[in-house]
Amino acid sequence: MEIGKKAWPGGDPVELVQTLENGSSHILRRGKFWFAVHQGNLPCDVAGQEATELLQRPWDEHTAWLSIDLPMQSTAQLKKIDSLGSAYRLLLVYAFLSWSPNCLAIYFPAEGITVPNLGDLADSINWARKNGQNLDFLSTSPG
Numbered sequence: 001m002e003i004g005k006k007a008w009p010g011g012d013p014v015e016l017v018q019t020l021e022n023g024s025s026h027i028l029r030r031g032k033f034w035f036a037v038h039q040g041n042l043p044c045d046v047a048g049q050e051a052t053e054l055l056q057r058p059w060d061e062h063t064a065w066l067s068i069d070l071p072m073q074s075t076a077q078l079k080k081i082d083s084l085g086s087a088y089r090l091l092l093v094y095a096f097l098s099w100s101p102n103c104l105a106i107y108f109p110a111e112g113i114t115v116p117n118l119g120d121l122a123d124s125i126n127w128a129r130k131n132g133q134n135l136d137f138l139s140t141s142p143g
Helices: 002-007 053-061 075-080 084-098 121-130
Strands: 014-020 025-030 033-040 065-069 105-108 113-116
Touching: 002 084, 033 084, 053 105, 053 113, 065 084, 075 084, 084 121, 105 121, 113 121
Parallel strands: none
Antiparallel strands: 014 025, 025 033, 033 065, 105 113
């Protein structure tokens, strides 16, 4: 809840709408935006998913995970209204505030893109762009 208040300040207050799964999932709302924050205590089973060892390492070494998403909007809906980049930027602020050396990567499931933690979140994203990851979805579409 506190990270949500820091991530999305100003305007409408951030409200805790519901806590689920014995406290491991939370639904937050700020104005018209709904956010889901989920924590898992077990690794995801994704052996052999990535093309390179550097990208696969976070999947092989992780022991827990944190997910932040916009549950009321699908990626397709956001693309249709040219808002996908804006939505991802909201989520990235939360990810930035949660980022630490304990984070192994950030994963964008709709795009199937893993960005390994190479230090700072922005540096990691820039590295991924320079090394062939198509992160155009993080940019606002013209229109």
